[in-house]
Amino acid sequence: SQKIEQNSEALNIQEGKTATLTCNYTNYSPAYLQWYRQDPGRGPVFLLLIRENEKEKRKERLKVTFDTTLKQSLFHITASQPADSATYLCALGRRRAGNMLTFGGGTRLMVKP
Amino acid sequence: KAGVTQTPRYLIKTRGQQVTLSCSPISGHRSVSWYQQTPGQGLQFLFEYFSETQRNKGNFPGRFSGRQFSNSRSEMNVSTLELGDSALYLCASSLLTGNTGELFFGEGSRLTVL
Numbered sequence: 001s002q003k004i005e006q007n008s009e010a011l012n013i014q015e016g017k018t019a020t021l022t023c024n025y026t027n028y029s030p031a032y033l034q035w036y037r038q039d040p041g042r043g044p045v046f047l048l049l050i051r052e053n054e055k056e057k058r059k060e061r062l063k064v065t066f067d068t069t070l071k072q073s074l075f076h077i078t079a080s081q082p083a084d085s086a087t088y089l090c091a092l093g094r095r096r097a098g099n100m101l102t103f104g105g106g107t108r109l110m111v112k113p
Numbered sequence: 114k115a116g117v118t119q120t121p122r123y124l125i126k127t128r129g130q131q132v133t134l135s136c137s138p139i140s141g142h143r144s145v146s147w148y149q150q151t152p153g154q155g156l157q158f159l160f161e162y163f164s165e166t167q168r169n170k171g172n173f174p175g176r177f178s179g180r181q182f183s184n185s186r187s188e189m190n191v192s193t194l195e196l197g198d199s200a201l202y203l204c205a206s207s208l209l210t211g212n213t214g215e216l217f218f219g220e221g222s223r224l225t226v227l
Contacts, residue, residue, distance in 0.1 A: 034215070043117070043203050043218030044156070089156065098168040098210040099146050103156035 002028045006090060006104040013080055014112055021075040021107045023090035028102070030092035033066055033073050038087045038106065047088075048075075080111045115139065117206050117219035125225045131192040134222045138185050138206030144168075145187040146216065147179060150201040159202075162187055163210040191224075199226045 004025045013019050023033070032051045036044035050057045050066045050073070057064050063076040077084050087108045091101040118137040126132050138145050147159040158171040162181035179189040185206075191198055201223050205216035 036218075041220075043205075043220050044216075045218070046215035049215065091156075096211065098161050098163065099144050099205070099207050099216060100158050100161055100169040100171070101146075101216070102158070103148075105155045 002026070002102060004028070004090065004092060004102055004104040006088075006107045008105055008107070010108040010110055012110045012112065015081060017080055019077040019080045019084065019109055019111070021088050021090075021109065023073040023075070023104050025071050025092060025104075028071075028092055029094065030068075031095040032093050033064075034091045034093070034101065035062075035064055035073075035075050036089045036091060038089060044089055077109075080109075082111045082113050085109055085111050117204055117217050119202075119204050119219035119222050121222055122220065123223045123225075125227060126194050127227050128194055128196060130194050131190060132194060132224060133188055133190045134202050134204075134224075136187045136189075136204030136206075136219060138187070138204075139217055142206035142208050142217070143185055144207040144210040145181055145185065146205045146207070147187070147189050148203045148205065149173075150203055150221070151199075156203070159189065161210065168210055194226045196226050199224060 034049045035047045038044040048064045061078045065074045087106040089106045090104045120135045144163045146161040148156050150156045161169045165181045176192045181187045201221040203221045205218045
């Protein structure tokens with residue numbers, strides 16, 4: 001069956017360091033992958049999208065890579081700040097599946113000052 | 114512009130009852146998707162509506178249903194509530210369907226079933 005795995009343990013890093021979050025998937029052929037941020041009690045907020053034919057995308061301090069051979073995406077936050085503390089979700093989408101996304105369980109990031 | 118609005122934000126029901134949740138998408142958005150979020154299962158896709166038609170449906174029982182109106186507002190209904198239906202129900206809107214673009218989520222409706 002399809003499986004999307006994110007590190008369920010919280011990731012604790014020091015302010016100013018680079019946070020790297022992992023999203024691995026099996027039995028899935030995504031056309032694209034998205035990353036969302038979710039704060040407690042709030043809905044997810046879109047951050048980045050990367051398509052299957054793209055290797056890397058950047059947006060300000062954020063960078064996402066997508067390796068369809070390894071079936072893995074890495075999400076990097078450089079120069080992390082305490083305000084970056086949140087749960088980060090990866091989500092995969094297929095062709096001809098509308099806006100139906102399959103989400104990973106999320107990784108909680110804690111950035112300490 | 115106004116974001117996605119979901120009502121009610123919180124509600125408590127008892128087993129066997131039914132519930133209707135409402136979602137108003139961002140103005141101009143024609144696609145509305147619904148997701149269920151629980152601590153154990155995470156975010157799971159329920160269904161998507163586009164131009165009043167259901168485009169996709171997730172793996173949920175028939176007790177879960179929805180609809181979309183001509184103004185793109187959407188409702189979802191859960192009948193014969195079970196304890197396991199306690200969850201945060203999230204609505205997301207998008208300009209189109211299948212464009213692989215971002216989804217704009219509302220704050221959710223937190224349902225507690227006693």
